[in-house]
Amino acid sequence: MKGFTIPEYREVNGHIHTPYSFSAFSDMETVFRMAVNENISVLGINDFYVADGYDSFHKGCVLNRIFPLFNIEFIGLLKEEQKNGIRINDPNNPGRIYFSGKGLDYPFHTGFMLRQQLRSVIRESQMQIKAMIAKLNQIIEKQDPSLKLSYEQIKKEYAHDLVRERHLAKALRILAQRNFSIEEQQLQFIEGLYNGKKSKTGVSNSAAFENEIRSNLLKNGGAAFVEEDEKSFLELKKIIRIIVKAGGIPCYPVLLDDPSGKFTEFESDPEKLWRSLRELEVECIELIPGRNDGAILKKFVEFFHSKGFIITFGTEHNTPEMFPLTVSTRGSVPLDESLKKIAWEGACIIAAHQYLRADGRQGYVLPDGKHSADQRDELASLGQLVIEYYLKKQ
Template sequence: MTNSVFSKYPKPEQMLASVGDYNSEILQVNGHFHTPYSFSAFNNISQPFDMAKQENVKVLGINDFYTTDGFEQFNALAKSSGVFPLFNIEFMSLQKDLQAAGIRVNDPNNPGRTYFSGKGLRFPVHLNVAMVDRLFQIQEESNRQTAQMIGKLNELLAEIGAGFSFTFEGVKERYAKNLVRERHIAKALREAIVDAYPVEADQKTCFTKVFSGKEPKSAMNDFAALENEIRGNLLKSGGRAFVPEDDKAFLSLEQVIELIIHAGGIPCYPVLLDNPKGEFTDFEGDYEKLYQSLVAKNVYMLELIPGRNKPEIMEEFVHFFNDRGFVITFGTEHNTPQLDPIEIFGGDGKELSPAMKKIGYQGACVIAAHQYLKSKGKVGYLQKSGKAKVDKRDEFIALGNAVIKHFLAQ
């Protein structure tokens, strides 16, 4: 069995005595990105580590959908690269009461649908049979949906005489790991059109046929934009290859939180916040109401993707929740074909402010301390009731800083 990176670490008091105050060195962190184990801009799981070395990012957090399959490779790369690992996971859950009420949570298009992360899972991962079955159920439902999409896409390709088609297993083998996402289908289709029609004008003609007479807006060499057009025209609601998700593809939020805690992690709500038009979802528009809703569910951790928010709005939001004892982390997601830097930038393209960098590092420290304590068989940042130790946040920040610095000094 793979050993935890913390298996031979000294006791907390020894590590705390060996480092100074964390304020003396605020490290750069990216606590949320996806890898090819779900879908990612990265060609392989080692790429973010290579980029982190170039960009001086010292802490990385894997955050794949529905799976921990990448943890072992992520752990090995962290050791060999000297970059501290955070072991996370993400789910799409469904709150049926909010769906019935038409309340959008952190999916702007689907009421009730709720993205939700687990931070600092125990590694190696230990789940009982019921939890494993629950995880496999949503993976299988997700794959069933994408397999049906591929079938509908093949019908369209036959109609227009494209000269090629796909199989689910073929897409999975070439583009995915265990989980096939609609983004994999979009990438497969784009590459197949390019392979079948080497001349750019012929590629445009084929895309126009695939889009039912609608010409593509993107340049043929703008891969990310083209794949987004494929998703929008074919794989989303109203598209020829669209297949609606069955309720069986979603766990309830309560089930997701139960699974995360059972896996040794900390429940974390991913905040969407403002869109380019300055709009908020129904669930997030009122900070005080959002605070009360999260506390009622024993959720005391948030994460944001700063690149999609206006800095002044994000800072106001972060300070509101940080002042109320929440732990806050930041990431880049990298869940599109576009390869952005691994360093985190704000929605204005500029570096995060010193205050935001500090809060983001503090969040990583809490997760690091939690991972370390769980590896030692201790309780971690959550009480046995599932409630966070908000009054101990500063102690966890100090311990986590020591854990990270101990790791980086090896």
């Protein structure tokens, strides 16, 4: 491209959650301030169930010369795997599967029937949240009858249209903070909700404290736990259909190794995982390298890259903890150059897909859901030019 110097690769983060689901970021401005400071060139929004943040995200990307990737994430259920106790990419819940769509059309659309199904799932998830709030209020009343949580207030102060468990933990922490000026009293109030169980984190580290509140009260075994109805989950085939209808690329989020080096049953054998994903006609994976050992990650990524998969990396930022947007492996170990190039290639393919779809042409995914994998190299080259042109013209 005349007049352009094209770098071999750029810094990419293809998966962040924003305040439109739950996020470490209190606002979108923080996202872009950090991205600019860290020289992130390509950024992917990846909220649960919703595309409500697309407009704000797009505007921020344009203003800050960052190329936007429009993604989404769902939680589904594989009933056979659940029945057989097979964990997929949720380490605690057999059969539950997190699944993403990459490079969706902007503006977001799904068609009437699929949109109704998606709204139904969101409605069910919010009913569960309201039931949790009711249980929380029951135990709060025993500690202090004057205090109470409200779904509408939590939604107004901490969320947008989608309230999640982590919003409840945050709201409860702040409820204690606002009503008890002394930290010792705040801790005493929360420990009372724990039924006398002592806090291991204390109140000074708000992120750790919120995680503890969520673990002790809202997860299985907690006093405010409410089991999710099966209606809260879509079948994987429906999730994939929604993604394809919305113009996206179906993408499996890989959990990979935990800190003790263990894997879920579904992911324990890369060859078997590859075959399983191919049977589902899924040829894109994403990883959150910050939770993985660098050597294990590299071997795994190189295997799937050799199989022609699109591969992207991200940081999620869907917990209270704030850390850099620059992708690194466990222990904040930087990605090596080969992994950065693979991530860059994946981002370029998704960028090309978005560009072609926006221009009314065929992207990486065909109308029947099959992939044009034979055009991967061509799309990667096109995507690189698209990104460079976008960054230079801003």
